[in-house]
Amino acid sequence: MGRITTRRPLTKITVGRDPQRRVDTLAVEEPLEIRINGNALAVTMRTPGHDVELAAGFLVSEGAICRTEQFRAAIHCGGPGSGGGGNEYNILDIALTPDAVVPATAARNFYTSSSCGLCGKASIDAVKTVSNFDVAADTVTLDAEFLATFPDRLRERQSAFDKTGGLHAAALFDATSGELLVLREDIGRHNAVDKVVGWALLSNRLPLRASVLQVSGRASFELVQKAVMAGIPILAAVSAPSSLAAELAEASGTTLVGFLRGETMNVYSRPDRILAESSLSAIPG
Structure with a gap:
């Protein structure tokens, strides 16, 4: 699991006083690439931790799955040429059952920021997903x-x-x-x-x-x-x-x-x- 917080130096400025050097604790923000059967689906900026839950919830929100058994497995992996190195926890490959409704990669590959889960959607109509539950x-x-x-x-x-x-x-x-x-x-x-x-x-x-x-x-x-x-x-x-x-x-x-x-x-x-x-x-x- 990646870091949730990190420590960074800063300069504290108060009007009328000398600047002070301090260390602050910041929330970590890193990209997570979600893959389905090795094919890239989405990249989201997130705080590392509970990545499998994040990916599972994302797929529920996208209407791809709605039952536990449809989510077969998930594994963190390194990107091409990484040798399993520094970004191995920023790529998550997921295996779903054949009845999962996975969007076509070419049509639905998109980037989402940490502040907006809809960034990259073509229009508001594209996110009016039909729920399986009433x-x-x-x-x-x-x-x-x-x-x-x-x-x-x-x-x-x-x-x-x-x-x-x-x-x-x-x-x-x-x-x-x-x-x-x-x-x-x-x-x-x-x-x-x-x-x-x-x-x-x-x-x-x-x-x-x-x-x-x-x-x-x-x-x-x-x-x-x-x-x-x-x-x-x-x-x-x-x-x-x-x-x-x-x-x-x-x-x-x-x-x-x-x-x-x-x-x-x-x-x-x-x-x-x-x-x-x-x-x-x-x-x-």
Whole structure:
């Protein structure tokens, strides 16, 4: 496994004071090339660690697989001429079952940055992947007071963020018991979610019915899409959703919660799943 953090020298400047030389801890960002049966499919910038989960979750989001048995094996390997050297942990070759829907390499080979899982897509229509799971039919509900505890519980477990201040986190909660099932950190918010979804696939937990995906930042279209593809009925973010994220959530029957901070939250779609003490009819305006 590659490094998650690294130490780098810096110059600390404070107005009116002499500059100071210090050492800071930074989140590592390195490329991961995902291959299917030796053929390059995608390159994503990520924080090393849980690469197999990342690749598995990516393939779920792309609609290539939806069952654990479709993901047969994964192995890190060196690139051509590397001799198995320095980049051996930045290339992951995956074997899938014949029924996996693998995009044609020539048509779907693309590069994704750590900040945008959609970079390189030809158009927005290309990412409206059809899910194998119906999140709209999920009847799960949970108390708003209960949901309001999730961001702090996620933050308490962000060990790498404490060192760097530069990593996103995604956590999966059981909506019924409140159990934190898994948490992953990464320099890219979409990578953190892919690692969570990949963990669920490899643990034979898809679809993720009656669950809540809690993320540390904003809610973009791509994060809603990943939740839908994994069968997650509720996505909660501590920051704002995009307009397209709200539109996709409404269309798919996903409950989208934004600005989840303290005791307040904004619910942009399917508010029937979030139980508050007062009914909506009692709220003026």
